[in-house]
Amino acid sequence: MAWRLAIASTALSIATTLLLLKLSYTQSNLSSNLSEKSESGFYSAVWEFVGVAAVATPLFALSEWVDGLLVIHWRRWLTGHMLDAYYADRAYYRIMLCSLQGLDNPDQVQAKEGGGVVGGLMLRMCEDARSFASSSVALMVGLSRKLFYLAAFSGLLFSIAPRMMWFLLAYAAAGTAVTAAVFGRGLMRRTYEVLRREADLRFQLVRVREAAESVAFYSGEAREAGVSHARLAAAVHAALRRVAWEAGLALWVNAYSNTTLLVPSLLMAPAYFAGQVRFGDITQVSFTFQRIESALSFVVDNLAALSGLAAQTERLDELLRALVPRGDPGASVARGAARAGAVLELEGLSLWTPGGAQHLADGLDLSLGAGQSLLVMGPSGCGKSSLLRCIAGLWDEGSGTVRTLPRDSLFFLPQKPFMCLGSLRDQVTFPHVHTRGSATDLAALLAAAQLPDLLERSGGWKAEADWAQTLSIGEQQRVAFARLLYHRPGLAFLDEATSGLDAATEDAIYTALAATGASFVSVGHRPQLVQWHTHVLEAQGRGRWELRDAEEYLASRGRAASPQASGGGSMTLRRHTVSARLAT
Template identity: 35%
Template sequence: MTEQTPARQASHANRATRAEIWRLIKPFWVSEEKWKAWALLLAILALNLGMVYINVRLNSWNRDMYNVLQSRDYPQFKSLLWQFSGLAFVFVAIAIYSVYLKQALQIRWRYWMSTRYLDRWLAHRAYYRIEQGQEGRLSDNPDQRIAEDLHALTSDTLSLVLGFISSSVTLFSFIHILWSVSGPLSFTALGQSWVIPGYMVWFVIAYAAIGSGVVWWIGRPLVGLSFNQERFEANFRFGLIRVREHAEAVALYRGEPQERAQLTARLDDIRENWWNIMRLTKKLNVAVNFYGQFAVIFPMLVSAPRYFSGAISLGVLMQISDAFGQVQDALSWFINAFTTLASWKASINRLAGFHADVERAAGMPRTLAVTQHGGSAVTLEGVQLSFPDGSLMLRRLDARVESGEHVLISGPSGCGKSTLIRAMADIWPYGEGRIALPQDAPAMFLPQRSYLPIGTLRAALSYPAAEGSFEDALITRYLGLCRLAHLASRLDVAANWSQALSPGEQQRLAFVRVFLNRPRLVFLDEASSAMDGETEEALYAALPRELPGVTVISIAHRETLARFHDVRWKFVPPAAGEGAGHRVEALPIAA
């Protein structure tokens, strides 16, 4: 989860084009899942058409029932009750399976899209590059995009498409009925006689058009407000999670007032935007409810003169009222779906921005090449590192690390030592030159703050290998070597180990991973900074003993570790007149 960069995100809130919408929706329907997906969709459409057909039958039944009631025909009344029972039973069965199949299609679509977006987000380390390139981002909180917006996209798209098709079929089915039963409207105006055939059809079209126009005019800002509401909610959750993740540091700093102030400010954003949504929704509900309530009595009002004149029966009056309601409801699809449309459009906009960020991160030009070769040495040729804004961080570095050699990187804080490690790990794209790693030498990179997945201790120790990849006896041995023997009895205990273990224990656990996975290249980025000096030296001494021939490149500030290395790469700040960027001096370390 990441903090917002609201300026460009807000401007992107209404900019997803039809091409972008199609790019988001299309892939699933032409994928390997297409046959099952289309079969489910056609089955749902068939069931929805069946529901429309039953509604047409019920419209005729409605006319007959009221005529029977008017004529007090009891035998026919009982017959119509049996007829209704059959229609109602079929309608209920169709409605149940329509929802069931829709949910089945929705979870298939969501699962397919989620796995593809996870693949894109994790491929080429796009997730890391998106976090590094804060400027120019169009989206925020990738976790929310994948978990929530893909769910909203699939759910809302199916609801809107199926609702639109069902409304269209209902419209064409009932507009014919309404035309035939409403008859002509005759009146005199401006000294002439006028006749409007099927006048109820024209009334309902005008009524729905005016209502839709009013709702659209009132509700236009809802898309942007929905977009911002999700953004503010995500910011608030992010702040809460940050307090949880850094609970000890906040407590030690007595930072509760500052955290409360920041969280309250984010909550204020939620409240202010929510009030804007409330005010707009109130206006929208006024229009929608007046529109809906007046539609109940409107067909009665305009048909009453023909009924009281004896031109139509009570049954036909009720049939007109029902047909008017069906046509009006079909024409009101936009009004009824407006809130869903606004939410759907906001999700589309966020996903379009996220998609653009992932594509940009994956397609970022690589002027700093990290390759593999058949030799045994790590080579750096013409390597220069830059900040994301293009300013120079490290000037040209040409170096070679032989197999089994141990290199200590030292220099002042913030000079680019960790960035050089990131470049060799192929996660820092800003720079130029070429870094070549041995092809047959698996590598492990240990950051200062180790990542511990939530789960069993065995899984945390095995990471990045799968749980169960190593024998318990081997795990126990290396726990003892890394002075974590007290954890040997807790291998099957599931916990949030990043909270349960101290920083020093977490770093020692990372060394257990190194010994278990047995890499040929080990990169240590202040990976022992939280350990006591004795333990730190013991683990550095154990590396060549447990992993003979291992190549080690490490960053450390304690001079006591120099004796475990062969060469020092010293970061030297630029002298006066040299311009920006540190340079590296390679110095041998005396035995």
């Protein structure tokens, strides 16, 4: 479709150029007959002018419409291409994980403390792509029309006034060179700086909106207002610098254009006074001169737009390069299918954080059989969640092998569940698009997740809301658990997935999970969690881990680690065989 629109735009540009060429002859006849007081010739030229205008008017309007459609289709393709790259190979997660050295922070690429987490990139994909599509189409269509003007009118001008044609070529070349040398790079840098500063301001305001409750609890509005005003001042300062450059460019462009206003009349006057040309020829030459001058002065007249397009192109190019998967020259974790009787196998797993800053595991070997469960424990920052990221394929920096069930038999519950845009039904079935099971079946899942009243309270399965804001973190975790029950995985991973629940609700959740017969791996701190697992993997520091039977683990901790001491009831441990060979 876009190519057809481009061809149509080109054809319309040619047609309108030919109409303008015809109009130059019509104006010449009109002026000559008027100066010669030829009444019949004058009215004949008037009717000719009306006919040309009647054809040209709808064609020019049609040309604008086609150009608008071309912008829309070009933007749709460009944004779609970036969205495909954003979701391919989990680029969205890779960008979030890495600080993207060299990629500036237009709103969406802002490294948080530690450089490990990066905000979204959606503004570049949406707003920058829209601006780029509009600017690029406008400039390309404008350039093509100027070239058609040059091709159509240069022969006419050269046949009437060859000296004028040579003057125009030299004048335009000199003007373009001066404009590019004096204003080109400087204006582009100022435009890029404005885009960056405005994006910084937007990003800070979005952060305040997303953390509004936390800011309010801290009474941090004064501090955040100060940051906003500081970023606003920086954006205004950058805009003032760009305006100063644009004013200088406008002064130069006006001087450049006004200098040539009298050139056609001055060069044609001697021939007219000598009776060698008609008065209409002067009108035609002036019209032709203006069209050729506008074609040859394209860079001079559009430098501001070209500078803006260059800045937009640089930003989008940075984003597209960031989205392309980068080959890792270093070692990476190998992956494969778990062997018969096993659901998870780690063989010689050594794991580092992205960039190699922290060693998380050193030669870990582990085999988890069907129906078994494992609790991963240790102090904050020791790498518990990182093990799950490695198993999920999100982190690969390290060595060794991870063998699991097929991806569609795995399910991960993070501590902060993702609440998608959509209905309550969508929250339970995510990421499935088409629902499996009846409404009664789904309601039973909510009941098992200790949310029996959520359906009625929310207004039914089709009710839509900002679920991340409407539901508490505990309710979100229970919805995520209903999601797990819906998908019925062979192996589930729970990364502190019950941290927002009270002990009784947590017990009910794990009771329902154990009843499914699925194997599961949990990450958590609470000793109460041990009773729901057959084995415990505990971090020992420096990348070392110790694996023990759950009963043995509790015995080593004494009564203080028992459910009774932590407020729970009696526990029943199920014995399974798990082999582990840890590096010495």
